[in-house]
Amino acid sequence: AQSVTQLGSHVSVSEGALVLLRCNYSSSVPPYLFWYVQYPNQGLQLLLKYTSAATLVKGINDFEAEFKKSETSFHLTKPSAHMSDAAEYFCAVSRRDSSYKLIFGSGTRLLVRP
Amino acid sequence: DTAVSQTPKYLVTQMGNDKSIKCEQNLGHDTMYWYKQDSKKFLKIMFSYNNKELIINETVPNRFSPKSPDKAHLNLHINSLELGDSAVYFCASSQDAGLAQQTGTQYFGPGTRLTVL
Numbered sequence: 001a002q003s004v005t006q007l008g009s010h011v012s013v014s015e016g017a018l019v020l021l022r023c024n025y026s027s028s029v030p031p032y033l034f035w036y037v038q039y040p041n042q043g044l045q046l047l048l049k050y051t052s053a054a055t056l057v058k059g060i061n062d063f064e065a066e067f068k069k070s071e072t073s074f075h076l077t078k079p080s081a082h083m084s085d086a087a088e089y090f091c092a093v094s095r096r097d098s099s100y101k102l103i104f105g106s107g108t109r110l111l112v113r114p
Numbered sequence: 115d116t117a118v119s120q121t122p123k124y125l126v127t128q129m130g131n132d133k134s135i136k137c138e139q140n141l142g143h144d145t146m147y148w149y150k151q152d153s154k155k156f157l158k159i160m161f162s163y164n165n166k167e168l169i170i171n172e173t174v175p176n177r178f179s180p181k182s183p184d185k186a187h188l189n190l191h192i193n194s195l196e197l198g199d200s201a202v203y204f205c206a207s208s209q210d211a212g213l214a215q216q217t218g219t220q221y222f223g224p225g226t227r228l229t230v231l
Binding site: 034036038042043044045046049088090101102103104106107 | 118147149154155156157158159162170172204206219220221222223224225
């Protein structure tokens with residue numbers, strides 16, 4: 001069975017500070033890993049994904065994440081937070097088989113202080 | 115051009131009613147999904163169709179019935195609505211998961227906020 005744990009339901013940073021959102025996964029098979037962002041009253045937008053190529057994945061809006069198999073982690077980072085980054089962030093895992101259903105973490109709300 | 119669209123965006127109804135939510139994708143994808151997001155923002159898959167065939171059916175009450183008239187559409191019909199059905203329902207699509215080069219990246223619609231009174 002697969003699962004995702006996101007540590008911290010809320011993360012607050014100052015504008016310009018480093019953003020670090022934590023995600024740990026559990027999977028019995030090599031996973032695909034995703035980060036999605038949800039702005040208020042909107043759908044989910046893909047930020048980046050890991051599909052077994054490079055372990056350091058770059059996404060949109062200067063976000064990146066590193067797949068660490070030994071730590072079963074896929075943490076999301078951004079060097080400098082902008083006010084516009086305030087949103088809900090979801091980590092998700094899927095299997096590499098025909099189902100491709102996404103198992104989501106519980107989400108982390110990022111708050112950016114001026 | 116909207117990639118994945120849902121109608122309606124908001125749906126307010128009384129307990130016991132029957133309602134439908136429609137989803138359409140113009141990405142040429144073969145697989146479509148329904149997810150439910152509860153009041154705590156938790157997202158959980160409900161159903162998935164691949165080329166009009168049901169491939170994922172999670173533990174969802176029988177009152178929920180998906181229908182896929184063609185691979186670009188996946189509708190969700192809900193009978194005898196209950197208070198606990200209040201949530202945001204998201205439709206998503208992805209390319210055929212059977213292709214080795216595909217990664218199952220899913221593209222989401224804007225969501226339908228269902229409120230049952």
